[in-house]
Amino acid sequence: MIHETSIVGLFLSPLLVSAFFALVASWSLRRFLRAFGMYRYVFHGALFDLALYVILWSAISSLWEIAS
Template sequence: MIGELNIEGVFVAPLAVWAVVAFGVNQLLRQVLIRVGLYRMVWHPALFDTALFVILWALVAALSAHLPFLQEPVR
């Protein structure tokens, strides 16, 4: 994993980018779970949403280590 990502000339910490990606996936998954009716069985929806976000964030960060275009070039 590299130290930072260059996005349009602005260096951004990769963890912040992965958080934005995980948030987007979280919102999509949340809408699906609402339509399926899972939230009727959840005791504390806000806590469930937070836990889901943290799990997705860790998953995105772990998967990013295996993406070839994010690896540092060998010199």
């Protein structure tokens, strides 16, 4: 069962919270990949970034569901 998360009395959907965590993880991972020059092996950077975000969001949502 999915439960809302209360942050200072504001109830948020777990999907919204997991999307935020995925965004933060995506930003940090993209920064890491750019720092080490891995983007030169990527054909389409924006599409790669979107796919990376979707994969991270799916993984975080799955882990969130298992944990609760």
